[in-house]
Structure formats: C-alpha cells, structure tokens
Amino acid sequence: MQDPKTAVNDASIPMYQEQNKKETKRRISWLQPQKAISKKLYLSLSISSFILILLVWSGITYTHLVDPLFLPTPTDIINSAVTLFTELGFATDILATISRVFVGFLLALIIGLPLGVLIGTFKVVEAFFEPVISFVRYMPVSAFIPLFILWIGVEEPEKLAVIFVGSFFSLVLMIAVEVGNVRKELLEAAYTLGSTNFGIIKSVILPAAMPGIMEITRLVLGWAWTYIIVAELIAAPSGIGHVIIESQRMIRTSNIIFGIIVIGILGLICDVVLKIVTRKLFSWNYGR
Amino acid sequence: MKPKVTIQNIQKVYKGKTDVLAVDTINFDIMENEFITILGPSGCGKSTLLRMVGGLEEQTSGHIYLGDQELVGPSSNRGMVFQAYSLFPWLTIEKNIQFGLKNKGMKEADRKDISDSYIELVGLKGFEKHYPNQLSGGMKQRVAIARALANDPEILLLDEPFGALDSQTRLIMQELLLNIWEKKKKTILFITHDVEEAIFLGSRVLVMTSRPGKIKEDMPIELPHPRTYHVKSDPTFIKIKDHLTELIREESLKAIELEVQK
Numbered sequence: 006m007q008d009p010k011t012a013v014n015d016a017s018i019p020m021y022q023e024q025n026k027k028e029t030k031r032r033i034s035w036l037q038p039q040k041a042i043s044k045k046l047y048l049s050l051s052i053s054s055f056i057l058i059l060l061v062w063s064g065i066t067y068t069h070l071v072d073p074l075f076l077p078t079p080t081d082i083i084n085s086a087v088t089l090f091t092e093l094g095f096a097t098d099i100l101a102t103i104s105r106v107f108v109g110f111l112l113a114l115i116i117g118l119p120l121g122v123l124i125g126t127f128k129v130v131e132a133f134f135e136p137v138i139s140f141v142r143y144m145p146v147s148a149f150i151p152l153f154i155l156w157i158g159v160e161e162p163e164k165l166a167v168i169f170v171g172s173f174f175s176l177v178l179m180i181a182v183e184v185g186n187v188r189k190e191l192l193e194a195a196y197t198l199g200s201t202n203f204g205i206i207k208s209v210i211l212p213a214a215m216p217g218i219m220e221i222t223r224l225v226l227g228w229a230w231t232y233i234i235v236a237e238l239i240a241a242p243s244g245i246g247h248v249i250i251e252s253q254r255m256i257r258t259s260n261i262i263f264g265i266i267v268i269g270i271l272g273l274i275c276d277v278v279l280k281i282v283t284r285k286l287f288s289w290n291y292g293r
Numbered sequence: 294m295k296p297k298v299t300i301q302n303i304q305k306v307y308k309g310k311t312d313v314l315a316v317d318t319i320n321f322d323i324m325e326n327e328f329i330t331i332l333g334p335s336g337c338g339k340s341t342l343l344r345m346v347g348g349l350e351e352q353t354s355g356h357i358y359l360g361d362q363e364l365v366g367p368s369s370n371r372g373m374v375f376q377a378y379s380l381f382p383w384l385t386i387e388k389n390i391q392f393g394l395k396n397k398g399m400k401e402a403d404r405k406d407i408s409d410s411y412i413e414l415v416g417l418k419g420f421e422k423h424y425p426n427q428l429s430g431g432m433k434q435r436v437a438i439a440r441a442l443a444n445d446p447e448i449l450l451l452d453e454p455f456g457a458l459d460s461q462t463r464l465i466m467q468e469l470l471l472n473i474w475e476k477k478k479k480t481i482l483f484i485t486h487d488v489e490e491a492i493f494l495g496s497r498v499l500v501m502t503s504r505p506g507k508i509k510e511d512m513p514i515e516l517p518h519p520r521t522y523h524v525k526s527d528p529t530f531i532k533i534k535d536h537l538t539e540l541i542r543e544e545s546l547k548a549i550e551l552e553v554q555k
C-alpha cells in the first residue's frame with residue numbers, strides 16, 4: 006500500500022537523496038545541546054579566544070587608537086616585565102605574595118578542617134558554631150582591614166589575618182556541609198560492621214568527604230588570591246599588590262597590567278595543580 | 294530447640310506532625326539456620342522491622358533478643374545488606390570485604406585470606422583490586438553480601454537487596470544467595486515485595502499486612518533443597534505462589550484505599 010504523498014518523499018528517487026543526507030548531517034552537529042566535541046576542536050577554540058583578545062588589543066594599541074597611558078601595547082608589557090624582573094626584583098614580590106597566601110590559607114585550613122568536620126558530624130557542635138560562623142562569613146574581609154591595621158599593625162601578621170579571615174569561615178561552613186552530606190547508608194553499613202562512633206569519622210566520614218573537601222580547598226584558595234592583593238594594596242612593603250599600587254603612583258600602566266596577569270597565572274596554576282592532584286588521589290570518585 | 298532471635302511485641306511509631314504507626318505488635322522467632330523471607334506490599338513497614346532487628350532504628354516498644362541477650366543498637370553480630378549500594382567507594386573490593394575484620398583488629402594476612410575466600414564464594418575472583426564504581430549493580434551486591442558474611446555475623450539481614458537489578462541478574466543472585474545459605478548454613482532474614490523471590494529463597498515466609506505492618510501469615514516452605522530456578526515451575530511452588538499473590542493483592546488494595554482516603 007503506497008500513499009502517493011510518501012511515495013514522492015521516497016529517498017530512492019535521486020532528486021531527494023541529497024536533501025535527506027544533508028538533514029542527517031545537521032542533526033549530529035555541534036549545535037546539539039551538551040553534545041561532546043573532539044579534544045582538538047575544544048583546544049583550538051580555547052586557544053583562539055586568547056588569540057582574539059591579543060589581536061583586538063594589538064589592533065587598538067599599535068594603531069594609537071587608544072592612549073598608551075590607558076592601555077599600553079603588548080610590547081610595552083613585555084618590556085615592563087623584563088624591567089620588573091631584572092631591575093626591580095619582581096621575583097621577590099611574587100614570592101612574598103605567594104608565601105602570604107599559602108601561610109594564611111594553610112592556617113585557615115589547619116583549624117578549619119577539623120572544625121568543619123566536627124560541625125558536619127555532631128549536631129551539638131553545629132548548634133554552637135554554625136550560626137556565628139554563618140553570620141561572620143557575610144562580613145566583607147576588606148572592611149576588616151582598617152581594624153586589623155589598628156589591632157595588629159601593618160606588618161606580615163596583618164596580611165595573614167586578611168587571608169585567614171577571608172578563607173576560614175567559608176572553609177568551615179562548606180566543609181561542614183560536605184561532611185554532613187556523607188550518605189547515611191555508608192555510616193549504617195559501617196555500624197553493622199562494628200565501627201564505633203569515633204572510629205567512623207576516620208574510616209568513613211573523612212574518606213567519603215575528601216574529594217569534596219579538595220574541591221572546596223581549590224575554590225577557596227582561588228578567593229584567597231583576591232584577598233591578598235586587596236591587603237597588599239593598602240600597606241605593604243612588598244608583594245604584587247604593592248608593585249601595582251606603586252606603579253599607579255608613577256603612572257606605569259604596563260606594570261599594573263603585567264601584575265594583574267601574573268596574579269591570574271598564579272591562581273590558574275594553583276587551580277590546575279590542585280585539580281590534577283585531586284583526580285590522582287581520589288580516582289575512585291571519577292568514574293572508570 | 295531455643296530460638297536464635299526472638300522478636301517480642303515489637304511496635305514502631307514514627308513521631309512527626311502526624312504520628313505514623315509503621316509496625317504493630319509483631320512477634321516471631323528465628324531458629325538457627327532458618328532462611329526467613331518477609332513478604333509485604335511496599336510501605337508496610339518491612340524495612341522498619343529489619344532495621345529494628347539490625348539496631349539501626351529503635352523500637353517504640355517491645356524487645357528483640359539474640360539468644361538470651363537483648364539487642365540495643367547496631368553491632369557486628371548482625372550483618373546487613375541494603376537495597377541501595379552501600380559499598381565504600383574509596384576502598385577496593387577486597388578492602389571493602391575486609392572492613393569489618395579490620396574493625397576487629399585482625400592482622401592483614403588473615404584478613405586477606407578471609408576476603409579471598411569470600412570473593413571466591415560470590416564469584417568475583419580477579420576483581421579484588423577493582424573499585425565499586427567499576428562494577429555492575431549485580432556485582433556490587435555480591436560484594437555487599439560478601440562484606441556482611443566475612444564478618445561471620447550471627448544473622449544476616451537483607452533489605453530487598455536485589456530490588457534494583459534486572460530480572461536475569463536477579464535470578465542469578467537469588468540462586469547465588471541460596472547456594473551460599475545451603476553451603477554455609479547461615480541464619481537469614483530477607484525482605485522482599487516479590488512473591489516468587491520470597492518462596493524461592495525462604496524456608497519460611499512471613500506475610501505482612503499493609504501499614505501498620507502485622508504478621509498476616511506464617512508459612513513454612515517445604516520445597517526440597519538444593520533448589521534451582523526449575524523449582525519455580527513445580528506445582529507446589531505455583532500453588533503457594535497463587536495463595537500468597539492473593540494475600541499480597543488484598544493488602545496492596547487496602548494500602549491503596551488508605552492512600553485514597555487521605
């Protein structure tokens with residue numbers, strides 16, 4: 006039984022064959038939502054976005070379309086980078102910034118991790134700490150800087166305090182949530198296998214929450230990079246933030262931009278390293 | 294003979310905005326080496342009952358004894374297998390199975406011997422170093438059973454352990470469990486809403502009413518052991534199945550009516 010209408014659409018008729026082929030092709034294209042694309046395409050697209058920025062930047066600076074005071078050329082930036090490193094000891098500033106971030110953040114993590122785990126595990130601890138910490142968490146760190154300077158001066162401890170306060174409260178709360186979300190079945194299984202109330206923290210809760218805790222660490226460490234710059238902008242003898250604020254005073258726009266780029270790169274390196282370490286250490290959490 | 298486990302006047306009320314009477318005055322004994330299946334419509338309080346025996350839920354009234362000792366809270370003398378996968382995803386299969394032994398403070402070499410023998414028993418040789426997320430649903434439940442057994446509990450409690458599996462895998466798992474019970478002579482309490490599964494596995498089936506769950510019928514299953522899936526086409530099996538299907542149907546209809554009235 007052949008309906009005349011469908012007979013016309015029959016793909017065996019040469020005239021229609023080509024049209025049908027085209028249609029199939031469109032359906033498997035990269036416009037399909039969430040459809041995976043090849044690694045090569047992904048990488049080249051990512052790289053081209055950077056190239057595009059560089060092209061537009063070069064286009065408007067080398068042609069003097071904008072005043073170099075506002076936006077210097079890429080060559081200017083490279084020149085500043087060389088001067089900063091060779092003549093102005095920028096490496097020491099970078100090291101100063103890095104060590105502040107790490108020391109401040111590590112202190113926050115050393116105290117925040119056990120506290121977060123306890124809050125996520127025991128309701129009594131949660132009831133005591135959680136409301137206060139939630140409250141403090143929403144106070145902006147930058148607003149505390151004048152107080153810190155008043156209380157502990159403008160030396161290193163003040164910088165560490167900014168990082169600590171900026172990271173600690175978020176770390177504790179996010180770790181507590183992560184720990185509280187450990188599946189109840191796992192705890193129950195452990196009890197029926199003879200685990201004790203305290204033993205279970207080490208044998209089940211910590212290992213189950215560890216990948217999530219690493220993710221949280223990565224995220225909060227990213228924020229810590231922004232706090233340190235704010236801290237260094239205000240009163241610091243060294244550091245990337247200090248270089249940026251000095252450059253502003255001397256109207257060295259290219260130094261400022263290079264400083265910002267360096268912060269971005271440092272943050273990105275931290276992020277990528279932590280991501281790789283997490284995937285290596287907790288491969289059981291990431292599929293086959 | 295003295296019963297292994299005595300369940301005496303057990304009642305459970307879940308307190309809340311409106312209190313829910315989940316399990317109502319249940320009494321029964323479990324003898325050594327018995328394989329009891331509890332059959333009931335969904336929501337009738339089966340899991341609640343099992344969890345009380347396992348010590349994971351506290352009864353509102355009544356007592357549960359293991360031998361002469363009253364049971365309070367969970368412990369390694371009652372092994373549990375849950376419906377949801379409850380393996381520790383950060384541990385390999387063999388470390389999962391050794392979890393309870395490690396809690397007992399057993400030496401590494403002895404633990405390894407025991408986990409090897411149970412891995413063999415559940416047919417997972419070669420998967421010792423795999424992680425749970427590398428296994429299929431059926432294999433995960435094999436590990437869960439091995440993990441519970443490796444601890445050598447007095448009684449094994451299983452809460453619809455094959456509920457999430459496809460029907461072929463399910464049949465294979467039923468035979469596997471039955472085979473283990475025939476070999477190791479364990480005492481087992483097994484919960485299901487599947488009539489066939491209850492009869493095939495059980496040496497005794499306890500049928501529960503719809504909520505609040507009570508024991509409606511206590512039926513010994515006299516089919517000979519060892520059983521294979523062929524027993525499912527045995528006339529005696531079919532007769533029991535018809536009878537129990539009718540009972541469960543009545544209870545399910547009651548449960549639906551209760552829902553509708555709300």
Ligand SMILES: Nc1ncnc2c1ncn2[C@@H]1O[C@H](COP(=O)(O)OP(=O)(O)O)[C@@H](O)[C@H]1O
Nearest residue numbers: 307313315334335336337338339340341342504
């Ligand atoms: N933690 C709980 N709090 C309140 N009600 C519950 C809880 N657990 C189960 N119930 C209720 O108790 C009844 C029996 O549940 P359950 O034992 O899980 O049934 P089954 O396992 O037979 O499906 C259900 O009506 C369920 O909603």
Ligand SMILES: [Mg+2]
Nearest residue numbers: 339340341453
């Ligand atoms: Mg249930």
